[in-house]
Amino acid sequence: MSEPQQSVVLIEDEKMIRRYVAMALSANGFKVWESETAQQGLMETASRRPDLIILDLGLPDRDGVDVIRELRLWCEIPILVLSVCTEEMQKVAALDAGADDYLTKPFGVPELHARIRAVLRRRARRDGHEDNEGGIFEFGDVQVDMVHRRVSRGGTPVHLTPIEYQILTLLVANVGLVLTHRFILQKVWGPDYVERPHYLRVFMAGLRRKIEENSSNPKHLMTETGIGYRLVR
Amino acid sequence: MFKSSWAGDRVGDHPPCRVKDSLKLMENPQYAILTAMKDELLVVALIGMTTALLLPLHAHILMVNVLMVYLFLVFLVALKLNGRASILASFLSIAIYFYFFVPPHSSFEIIELQYLLTLALMLLIAMITTHLASGLRNQVVIAENREQRIRSLYELAGELTGIASPDQIIRPCRRFVSDNFDAHGVLIFPDDTGKLSVDGNPSAWVNLPWAQRIFDGNMGTLPDFRTCLMDGSLYIPLQGSEKNQGIMVLTLKQTDGVLSGEQESLLRMCVTFMGLVLERLSYAARERKALLEIDSERLRNALLASLSHDLRTPIAAMAGMADAMQWSFPPLPQTHQIMLGGIRDQIHLILSDVDKLLDMARLHQDSVTLHKEWQVLEEVVGSALKTSGDVLRGYIIDVTMGSDIPLLEMDATMVERVFRNLLENVARHTPVGSRIELAAHVAEQGVVVHVMDNGPGIPQGQEEAIFSKFVHGKTIAGTGGVGLGLSIVRAVVRAHGGSIRAENRKEGGAKFEIIFPLGKPPTVICDTEVSP
Numbered sequence: 001m002s003e004p005q006q007s008v009v010l011i012e013d014e015k016m017i018r019r020y021v022a023m024a025l026s027a028n029g030f031k032v033w034e035s036e037t038a039q040q041g042l043m044e045t046a047s048r049r050p051d052l053i054i055l056d057l058g059l060p061d062r063d064g065v066d067v068i069r070e071l072r073l074w075c076e077i078p079i080l081v082l083s084v085c086t087e088e089m090q091k092v093a094a095l096d097a098g099a100d101d102y103l104t105k106p107f108g109v110p111e112l113h114a115r116i117r118a119v120l121r122r123r124a125r126r127d128g129h130e131d132n133e134g135g136i137f138e139f140g141d142v143q144v145d146m147v148h149r150r151v152s153r154g155g156t157p158v159h160l161t162p163i164e165y166q167i168l169t170l171l172v173a174n175v176g177l178v179l180t181h182r183f184i185l186q187k188v189w190g191p192d193y194v195e196r197p198h199y200l201r202v203f204m205a206g207l208r209r210k211i212e213e214n215s216s217n218p219k220h221l222m223t224e225t226g227i228g229y230r231l232v233r
Numbered sequence: 234m235f236k237s238s239w240a241g242d243r244v245g246d247h248p249p250c251r252v253k254d255s256l257k258l259m260e261n262p263q264y265a266i267l268t269a270m271k272d273e274l275l276v277v278a279l280i281g282m283t284t285a286l287l288l289p290l291h292a293h294i295l296m297v298n299v300l301m302v303y304l305f306l307v308f309l310v311a312l313k314l315n316g317r318a319s320i321l322a323s324f325l326s327i328a329i330y331f332y333f334f335v336p337p338h339s340s341f342e343i344i345e346l347q348y349l350l351t352l353a354l355m356l357l358i359a360m361i362t363t364h365l366a367s368g369l370r371n372q373v374v375i376a377e378n379r380e381q382r383i384r385s386l387y388e389l390a391g392e393l394t395g396i397a398s399p400d401q402i403i404r405p406c407r408r409f410v411s412d413n414f415d416a417h418g419v420l421i422f423p424d425d426t427g428k429l430s431v432d433g434n435p436s437a438w439v440n441l442p443w444a445q446r447i448f449d450g451n452m453g454t455l456p457d458f459r460t461c462l463m464d465g466s467l468y469i470p471l472q473g474s475e476k477n478q479g480i481m482v483l484t485l486k487q488t489d490g491v492l493s494g495e496q497e498s499l500l501r502m503c504v505t506f507m508g509l510v511l512e513r514l515s516y517a518a519r520e521r522k523a524l525l526e527i528d529s530e531r532l533r534n535a536l537l538a539s540l541s542h543d544l545r546t547p548i549a550a551m552a553g554m555a556d557a558m559q560w561s562f563p564p565l566p567q568t569h570q571i572m573l574g575g576i577r578d579q580i581h582l583i584l585s586d587v588d589k590l591l592d593m594a595r596l597h598q599d600s601v602t603l604h605k606e607w608q609v610l611e612e613v614v615g616s617a618l619k620t621s622g623d624v625l626r627g628y629i630i631d632v633t634m635g636s637d638i639p640l641l642e643m644d645a646t647m648v649e650r651v652f653r654n655l656l657e658n659v660a661r662h663t664p665v666g667s668r669i670e671l672a673a674h675v676a677e678q679g680v681v682v683h684v685m686d687n688g689p690g691i692p693q694g695q696e697e698a699i700f701s702k703f704v705h706g707k708t709i710a711g712t713g714g715v716g717l718g719l720s721i722v723r724a725v726v727r728a729h730g731g732s733i734r735a736e737n738r739k740e741g742g743a744k745f746e747i748i749f750p751l752g753k754p755p756t757v758i759c760d761t762e763v764s765p
Contacts, residue, residue, distance in 0.1 A: 014546055014550060016547070016550035016551075016553075016554065017546075017549060017550045017553055020550065020553040020554050020556075020557045021553070023557050023561075024557050024560070027560070027561065027562060084545055084546050084549055088604075088646055089604075105545070105546070105549035105552075105553070106548065106549035106550075106551075106552030106553055106556075106580070106581075106584065107553070108552075108553075108556045109553075109556050109557055109559075109560040110560070161759070161760045161761060162760055163760050196755075197606055197607075198606065198607035198608075198640055198754070198755060198757060199757050201607070201608060201609045201612060201640070202609065202640070202757045202759075203757075203759075204609070204612065205609045205611060205612060205636075208611075208612075208615075209636065214632070215611060215615070216611050216614055216615050216618070216632035216634050216671070217615055217618045217619070217630065217632060218615050218619075222619065223612050223613075223615060223616040223619075225613070225616045225645045225646050225649050226604070226645055226646045
């Protein structure tokens with residue numbers, strides 16, 4: 001991790017989960033501030049000004065989505081949501097409210113670190129700390145040349161439609177992070193299309209056929225069922 | 234249907250009351266003679282008094298007026314007293330008039346022919362008056378009788394409307410029958426299978442096969458009562474709007490089963506009403522039962538859901554701890570790593586079973602709402618392949634999904650679980666290294682998806698049973714589950730209007746065939762490729 005020690009406010013009411021997340025984070029060099037309730041978590045956030053907030057959605061004192069909305073009123077600190085629930089609606093609501101990504105319990109330590117890295121990297125890029133690797137982005141055998149708007153796979157050029165290209169660059173810009181259907185539809189097609197996720201699905205299927213080795217079992221353009229898509233390197 | 238325990242209760246087996254004949258007075262016979270005597274005595278007294286009053290005055294009163302007085306008396310008696318009394322009054326008045334007031338006095342001798350005519354006319358007027366008056370009186374009696382019947386029908390209606398359970402129908406019914414018919418009766422009700430039974434109260438004289446025949450007879454209008462007669466008893470169906478609710482057996486004591494028109498219409502009204510009341514009760518009972526079932530089902534599902542949820546949290550913590558240990562620093566010795574790996578695998582097995590219970594509970598809730606959207610099947614399948622990645626490690630997976638498959642309207646989360654459960658099921662029943670094929674094509678009846686393997690296949694005759702809850706076949710050692718996977722699969726597919734069946738392949742291995750109905754997918758406007 002970067003020079004000054006990065007800090008995390010962890011808001012989670014389940015003691016065992018809090019303990020193990022804190023352990024995993026400390027082992028990776030994070031300073032962890034633990035909170036048991038939403039109220040305590042908000043206070044910690046305000047006083048500690050952490051680099052990341054990890055928030056459990058099922059807190060006893062307040063609705064997690066509400067907490068995200070309140071946080072987003074006054075801070076831009078990345079939020080990683082933890083959810084025990086398999087209901088996708090709640091996760092989508094959290095993401096739409098301003099959470100950066102989510103993890104469904106139980107999750108492994110590598111998963112946790114990958115998510116945290118992705119969230120922090122996007123923040124760093126947005127703040128202009130990290131470069132885009134010379135405008136060329138690579139995943140698997142695919143190369144995306146942002147400057148020349150060229151995509152190639154295994155050295156052979158891939159012909160994308162303008163919409164496919166837009167979706168791809170959006171995913172590239174947020175690599176490792178989930179993007180909700182709503183977010184992509186709004187960014188690519190505009191606000192009129194947010195209720196038409198089948199558009200996105202059809203184009204996504206096309207994109208997979210061109211980019212993935214096996215479009216039925218993708219390795220990079222991953223589906224988060226009921227939520228959205230995620231580009232995995 | 235009601236319990237048969239109250240079937241066969243007798244309606245009118247108490248000392249039968251005498252029927253009130255519609256054309257006779259309704260008084261008790263003991264008093265009737267006395268009352269009749271009283272009427273006649275009254276007539277004699279009245280006429281005697283009048284004569285005693287008129288005799289000293291007759292020199293001053295015209296003969297015609299005396300006649301009028303007697304005629305008035307006859308009319309009055311005919312109007313107020315019974316027929317015998319008025320006939321007596323007619324003859325007595327005429328006799329006295331002719332004896333005392335027609336010359337020669339104190340003699341029945343008639344000296345002038347004119348008086349003979351007077352006698353004839355007087356007799357005629359008295360007779361007509363008597364006849365008219367008694368007719369009028371009869372009308373009054375009939376009207377009163379009818380009113381009594383209507384009142385008794387009304388009371389029956391009132392009592393039957395208020396009853397809440399079928400056995401309460403017997404008392405009002407018994408009263409109605411004993412009030413209106415010289416009969417005793419039995420109500421017979423069917424058991425749950427629709428068979429009439431009298432096991433609660435053996436009534437040997439009831440002809441049960443005949444009752445059953447009437448009971449099973451056509452619905453619609455009530456049959457002619459003459460066709461319901463058997464051994465002098467009437468077997469009358471209690472008709473509801475949909476089916477017969479029971480049979481009333483009515484044995485008339487005197488008339489050998491023959492009813493007067495008025496009695497028949499009364500009985501028709503009574504049985505129609507009883508049929509409707511019984512039907513209402515049977516609906517109410519059925520509704521109560523259904524509500525009870527729904528309540529217990531809901532409670533069970535709520536329990537199951539909260540249990541699954543409460544289990545998931547500690548399991549998640551366990552999984553997390555095991556994971557944290559595995560990645561801890563300094564690293565654990567090799568043997569501990571292997572043991573930890575085992576713990577983690579077991580935790581994930583438990584978790585997957587808990588998830589299945591949660592799914593099942595959710596699918597059985599009446600509030601289950603599918604979040605249907607137009608989906609690309611390939612994407613749903615791909616997502617399932619990704620989530621069951623751990624389970625499928627070491628298997629050869631072959632997916633054939635043409636790009637011609639239309640968008641399908643489905644709840645992606647649920648359908649993903651369909652494929653996940655199917656894949657897990659295959660992994661459970663086939664050895665590692667087996668080949669799993671997933672193929673989809675469009676057919677007339679919908680999109681057909683095949684999930685096939687080259688494992689040992691499904692045991693003979695188990696092709697349907699495997700979809701039942703808590704049933705599982707022979708599994709590869711150590712991979713047993715709760716046996717809910719395939720029943721969830723079927724429930725979800727059916728919720729999508731599709732179908733699923735399993736069979737063995739000729740070349741060996743199991744084959745699952747899912748058919749998703751084709752919908753009317755929305756059009757998607759595509760853009761064209763740009764040359765680089």
